[in-house]
Amino acid sequence: MYSVRPEKNEDYAVIKEINDLAFNGEGEGKLIELIRGSDHFIPELSLVAEDIEGKVVGHILFSLVHIQTETGLIPTLALAPMAVLPAYQNQGIGSxxxxxxxxxxxxxxxxxxxxLGHPNFYPxxxxxxxIKKGIESPFAVPxxxxMVAELAEGSLDQIQGKVIYPPAFETVS
Ligand SMILES: CC(C)(COP(=O)(O)OP(=O)(O)OC[C@H]1O[C@@H](n2cnc3c(N)ncnc32)[C@H](O)[C@@H]1OP(=O)(O)O)[C@@H](O)C(=O)NCCC(=O)NCCS
Structure with missing residues (x-):
């Protein structure tokens, strides 16, 4: 039994710890801190999963990025990073x-x-x-x-261009 809620200040340390452990390094935890201190941060979309006793076991961040089109910048969201404590993975918490x-x-x-993620997990x-929607990655990846998801059907029909991430993302591969 897990519930999801927006992060609170007192969750910052555990969110970093979850990311450090899940990614086996400090890059993603630092990325979260950089985004949290920037205009790209959306507090309602930095979410934690907690168990019935209130132990925080997972975190997901959606932040503001843009699609560069011929006619200007279109705001969109980037999902990254996401992490679940290793001992709690594969129980559906990420989903x-x-x-x-x-x-x-x-x-x-x-x-x-x-x-930017695993093609077996996100579909x-x-x-x-x-690319099926005419949206290009800024990264040299397969x-x-x-990937992209429309939250309103057809919302990308008139939009074509390349996604621009803030520079902080370049520190994490
Ligand atoms: C990816 C991750 C957040 C998924 O969380 P979770 O609670 O294990 O997810 P769920 O239990 O809902 O789903 C498990 C699925 O994720 C898949 N999965 C596990 N680790 C994965 C990984 N590193 N990359 C892609 N898929 C992964 C499993 O194969 C499983 O697929 P299935 O549902 O088709 O069987 C978690 O495994 C994790 O923290 N991994 C390390 C950090 C990471 O790679 N984050 C994602 C990139 S930002």
Missing amino acids: ILVRSGLERAKELGYTHVVV KFGFIPS EEVF
Whole structure:
């Protein structure tokens, strides 16, 4: 039994710890701190999963990025990073975080989300390779790992371009 809620100040240390352990390094935890201190941060979309006793075991972040189109910048969301404590992985917590995050993003009025991630994991939540929608990755990665999900059907129909991440993302691969 796990529930999802927005992060509080007192969760910062445990969020860093979860990311350090899940990624076996400090890059993602530092990325979260950089985003938290920037205009790209959306407090309602930095979410933690906690167990019935209130132990925080997972975290997901959606932050503001843009699609550079011929006519200007279109705001969108980037899902990154996401981490679940190693001992709690493969129990569905990551999926709960993704689903809850997408629902909350939709409630806040966002209409699309991009992710760089595993092509076997994200399609079950509605993600498809972004190139199918005319959205290019800024990273030199295989087409199937850069994905997009429409939170409102057809929301990307008139949008084509390349996603721009803030420089902080360049510190993490
Ligand atoms: C990816 C991660 C957040 C998933 O959380 P989780 O609670 O284990 O996810 P769920 O139990 O809901 O789903 C498990 C699924 O994730 C897959 N999975 C596990 N680790 C994975 C990884 N590193 N990359 C891609 N998929 C992964 C499993 O194969 C499983 O797939 P299935 O549902 O088709 O069987 C978690 O495994 C993790 O923290 N991994 C290390 C950090 C990471 O790679 N984060 C993602 C990149 S930002």
